Amino acid sequence: MSVHLVLFLAFGVVCIAGAINLLAQTHPINSALSLIAVMAALAGEYLLLGAEFVAAVQVIVYAGAIMVLFVFVIMLLNAGVEDRTKGSRIAVLFGVPGMLGGSILIAWVMLHHSGTEAVAAGALPGDPRTLGQLLFHEFLLPFEITSVLILIAIMGAVVLASKPPSTPAAGLARKVD
Amino acid sequence: MVPLSYYLVLSGILFACGVAGFLIKRNIITIFMSIELMLNGVNLSFVAFAAHWHALAGQIFVFFVMVVAAAEAAVGLAIIIAVYRTRETLNVDQVNLLKL
Amino acid sequence: MTSSLNLWLIPVLPLAGAAINGLLGKRSSRTAVSIIGLFFSGAAFAWALSVAWRVSPAALPYPEYIAHWIRSGSFSADFALYLDQLSLIMLLVVTGVGFLIHIYSVGYMWDDPSYYRFFTYLNLFMFFMLTLVLANNYLLMFIGWEGVGLASYLLIGFWFTKDSAASAGKKAFIVNRIGDFGFLIGLFLIIQHFHSLNFTQVFEQVRPYTAEANGAGFLTAIGILLMVGACGKSAQIPLYVWLPDAMEGPTPVSALIHAATMVTAGVYMVSRSHMIFERAPIALTVVAVIGTLTALFAATIGITQTDIKKVLAYSTVSQLGYMFMACGVGAFSAGIFHLMTHAFFKGLLFLAAGSVIHAVGGEQDMRKMGGLRSYIPWTFLTMGIATLAIAGFPPFAGFWSKDEILWQAYSSPHGKVFWLIGLITAFITSFYMFRLLFMTFFGDYHGAQVDEHGHGSHGHGHDDHGHGEPHESPMVMLAPLMILALLSVIGGLVGIGNRFEHFLEPVFGSGVSEAAGEAASGFTEYLLMGISVVVALLGFGLAYLFYVSQPLLPQKIAASLNGFYTTILNKYYVDEIYAKLFVKPLLDGSTSILWQGVDRKVIDDTVNNAADGARHVSDEVRHMQSGNLRSYAGWIAAGSAVVIAYMIWMGVR
Numbered sequence A: 001m002s003v004h005l006v007l008f009l010a011f012g013v014v015c016i017a018g019a020i021n022l023l024a025q026t027h028p029i030n031s032a033l034s035l036i037a038v039m040a041a042l043a044g045e046y047l048l049l050g051a052e053f054v055a056a057v058q059v060i061v062y063a064g065a066i067m068v069l070f071v072f073v074i075m076l077l078n079a080g081v082e083d084r085t086k087g088s089r090i091a092v093l094f095g096v097p098g099m100l101g102g103s104i105l106i107a108w109v110m111l112h113h114s115g116t117e118a119v120a121a122g123a124l125p126g127d128p129r130t131l132g133q134l135l136f137h138e139f140l141l142p143f144e145i146t147s148v149l150i151l152i153a154i155m156g157a158v159v160l161a162s163k164p165p166s167t168p169a170a171g172l173a174r175k176v177d
Numbered sequence B: 001m002v003p004l005s006y007y008l009v010l011s012g013i014l015f016a017c018g019v020a021g022f023l024i025k026r027n028i029i030t031i032f033m034s035i036e037l038m039l040n041g042v043n044l045s046f047v048a049f050a051a052h053w054h055a056l057a058g059q060i061f062v063f064f065v066m067v068v069a070a071a072e073a074a075v076g077l078a079i080i081i082a083v084y085r086t087r088e089t090l091n092v093d094q095v096n097l098l099k100l
Numbered sequence C: 001m002t003s004s005l006n007l008w009l010i011p012v013l014p015l016a017g018a019a020i021n022g023l024l025g026k027r028s029s030r031t032a033v034s035i036i037g038l039f040f041s042g043a044a045f046a047w048a049l050s051v052a053w054r055v056s057p058a059a060l061p062y063p064e065y066i067a068h069w070i071r072s073g074s075f076s077a078d079f080a081l082y083l084d085q086l087s088l089i090m091l092l093v094v095t096g097v098g099f100l101i102h103i104y105s106v107g108y109m110w111d112d113p114s115y116y117r118f119f120t121y122l123n124l125f126m127f128f129m130l131t132l133v134l135a136n137n138y139l140l141m142f143i144g145w146e147g148v149g150l151a152s153y154l155l156i157g158f159w160f161t162k163d164s165a166a167s168a169g170k171k172a173f174i175v176n177r178i179g180d181f182g183f184l185i186g187l188f189l190i191i192q193h194f195h196s197l198n199f200t201q202v203f204e205q206v207r208p209y210t211a212e213a214n215g216a217g218f219l220t221a222i223g224i225l226l227m228v229g230a231c232g233k234s235a236q237i238p239l240y241v242w243l244p245d246a247m248e249g250p251t252p253v254s255a256l257i258h259a260a261t262m263v264t265a266g267v268y269m270v271s272r273s274h275m276i277f278e279r280a281p282i283a284l285t286v287v288a289v290i291g292t293l294t295a296l297f298a299a300t301i302g303i304t305q306t307d308i309k310k311v312l313a314y315s316t317v318s319q320l321g322y323m324f325m326a327c328g329v330g331a332f333s334a335g336i337f338h339l340m341t342h343a344f345f346k347g348l349l350f351l352a353a354g355s356v357i358h359a360v361g362g363e364q365d366m367r368k369m370g371g372l373r374s375y376i377p378w379t380f381l382t383m384g385i386a387t388l389a390i391a392g393f394p395p396f397a398g399f400w401s402k403d404e405i406l407w408q409a410y411s412s413p414h415g416k417v418f419w420l421i422g423l424i425t426a427f428i429t430s431f432y433m434f435r436l437l438f439m440t441f442f443g444d445y446h447g448a449q450v451d452e453h454g455h456g457s458h459g460h461g462h463d464d465h466g467h468g469e470p471h472e473s474p475m476v477m478l479a480p481l482m483i484l485a486l487l488s489v490i491g492g493l494v495g496i497g498n499r500f501e502h503f504l505e506p507v508f509g510s511g512v513s514e515a516a517g518e519a520a521s522g523f524t525e526y527l528l529m530g531i532s533v534v535v536a537l538l539g540f541g542l543a544y545l546f547y548v549s550q551p552l553l554p555q556k557i558a559a560s561l562n563g564f565y566t567t568i569l570n571k572y573y574v575d576e577i578y579a580k581l582f583v584k585p586l587l588d589g590s591t592s593i594l595w596q597g598v599d600r601k602v603i604d605d606t607v608n609n610a611a612d613g614a615r616h617v618s619d620e621v622r623h624m625q626s627g628n629l630r631s632y633a634g635w636i637a638a639g640s641a642v643v644i645a646y647m648i649w650m651g652v653r
Helices: A003-024 A028-048 A052-077 A086-113 A128-137 A140-161 A168-176 B004-024 B028-053 B057-087 C009-027 C030-054 C085-108 C115-134 C138-156 C163-194 C199-206 C218-233 C242-248 C251-260 C262-272 C274-278 C281-304 C308-328 C332-359 C377-391 C397-411 C416-441 C475-503 C511-519 C522-549 C553-560 C562-569 C571-624 C629-652
Strands: C062-072 C075-083
Touching: A003 A028, A003 B004, A003 B028, A028 A052, A028 B004, A028 B028, A052 B028, A052 B057, A086 B004, A128 A140, A128 B057, A140 B057, B004 B028, B004 C629, B028 B057, C009 C030, C009 C115, C030 C085, C030 C115, C075 C085, C075 C115, C075 C138, C085 C115, C085 C251, C085 C262, C085 C332, C085 C475, C115 C138, C115 C251, C115 C262, C138 C163, C138 C218, C138 C242, C138 C251, C138 C262, C163 C199, C163 C218, C163 C242, C199 C274, C218 C262, C218 C274, C218 C281, C242 C251, C242 C308, C251 C262, C251 C308, C251 C332, C262 C274, C262 C308, C262 C332, C274 C281, C281 C308, C281 C416, C281 C562, C281 C571, C308 C332, C308 C397, C308 C416, C332 C377, C332 C397, C332 C475, C377 C397, C377 C416, C377 C475, C377 C522, C397 C416, C397 C475, C397 C522, C416 C522, C522 C553, C553 C562, C562 C571
Parallel strands: none
Antiparallel strands: C062 C075
């Protein structure tokens, strides 16, 4: 029972608990917060695997930016509690066992059929230097394309979320200049 | 020493939870968050394999997945805001103008 | 080689006439239509005469090639004509009698609204019949065969607005078709064995075969099948039923097609194929038996009929039976001889009957006639000559030909039965023909007065000049009658001293008749001739007794033989039997199986169910497009689960 395994299990339990909580909670803000917990625990897992740069990026970008955006929108739209309908009851009735079954199946397959060789802690150091060299040499093209993607996403988000013009004429005027 | 399969099991469980949330939940934002959860599960398996096979390309891929997730979240939330403005609801069952 | 005879002109001229009258006739005057019709058929006759004049016997058989038709592997058939003594005789009979009937029709059909159509069809018939007679291969002959069937259908149903006429046309065509089916199978057998349908080629290959004395070989099969075809076309048992119904057509049609020419096509075909029949004794016997039985059968029906045309129709069937009897005992030239004389006197009988019908304003029932000889003396004279001819009184034409047949039957091996039945039939023939003559022309007139718009029960368009009493026909109708009467008198004289037979010798070979002729003595021949004349006189006497001296006698006899009489009166119920055995099951089967079962259930339902199925499937599938986001999500998840499961399974294997 090495430290590695204990840490892994600890972070793993937090991940799973957060995920289940996300499903169980009715108010979206609670779900968002549990998702943040999941991401933090995942960052810990990455560290165990030696991917320190990825772990840092996970915390900064995912938990720090994306989830903040989510919380922002939830606050903005003042989303309320989900009401329980007949459909939701059926979904819970079928969904939970289904998900349970699916998870057990996946677990069984993975444990049964994949190799049991261990992954050492910190087996592959993912330091920024090496990652950077890889990124800017082999993966340069995808890198540039993703930058274009981000640009488009920004423009799209701005357009979609902007207030609609009060009169159609004003909208037309805006487009012209 | 943690076997590779443990990481994969964890990743699979996260993914399954994401799918379940995607199907069960009625709030659009919560559905989005389930999608993020799925992506995270996949990220974990990428990193695990990268460590297993000593290929840094796995971590690069995680990098790109995060970028895409960010872009998608931005645009998706913008759409949600636009839909909320017209429909005044976040319940996905009521966004059904295409229904016969 | 003689210079080209241009035989092709003979069929093509009437075709041209048919085309011109068919296309332009509707807008032309009656005179123009008549001129076209008469010109082309007359030209064909004139050309046939010129051919007969120009050709020397040494040049026959004369082939004439017109155009290439079928070349398929080893099989070939061409548009080519073939002239020998047999086709020469047929040619002269068809064009000659045909031309006379065209002249007659000008008068008979003058008041008919569809005047031009009649001449179109008549010329068309001439074209097909001449093709049939002049063809050099079975396939071209079959075209003519079918074509005359078509013309017959068109002409029987000429007044197609009348239900009975339209049905009679259909009946003729359909019953003919049944015979044609047998004919076709016979042709297929010929192709299979001889790889050709050309007369010369086939008969050359047939020649080395000897008569299959025991058992039936393929030649017998061919012979019987060809006879089936002849039964259909020439109205023999069991396919004769269309001919009495064919009397629905105008009388010139009955004269031309159903007496003189078309129905003789079967006899011509059998004679043309004599080489095959001579080597298949069983088939030949079948021909003789069918012919003899038909002769007797039809004659018995003729005794009781009251419609003047029906009597003549059954008489035609009976006389055709004589011709087949002749062919069946191997005396093909005697059969052709009778064919020729029959064309004369039967054509004359029909034309004269038409004249009678015209005189009494459309009435065809003999019981409503009588005593007409004072009103229409010329018609009476010509009809009387024809009756004497058909009854077999010397020196008229019928005597020579009928007697030749009876003599050949008597002297052929096992032929005495045929001779006896033929003799009895001759007696009956004489009886019913004189019955017809007496009922129509003697006694008192029982008919209605022919008034201004007098119509009998079969009103045609030619009786709107009634004068209140029966009147003679115009010259245009009488002239053909007189010419045919002349031919009926002298036409048989060509048979004296076996001259006719010698003429046809190059075609038929010296064959059976010569041998038979030498075997028996001359005395027997004269004795038989005498018996025939006595029999004819007996028929005459009996008819005189029944219909002139003691007119009440027939009724009493009919009453005493009631059941028997009714059966014969109803034509032995053959039509009814056919209807029950064949027509009704066929109609019922068609309705229930083919229409309801196949057409509705299988074909319609297949199409309908395919459409319905498509609709149902799309009804189910459209639920996927519900407009509900979560169901989309569900479908996506399900699909991806399937893919993942597949990949796991593949990886695990």
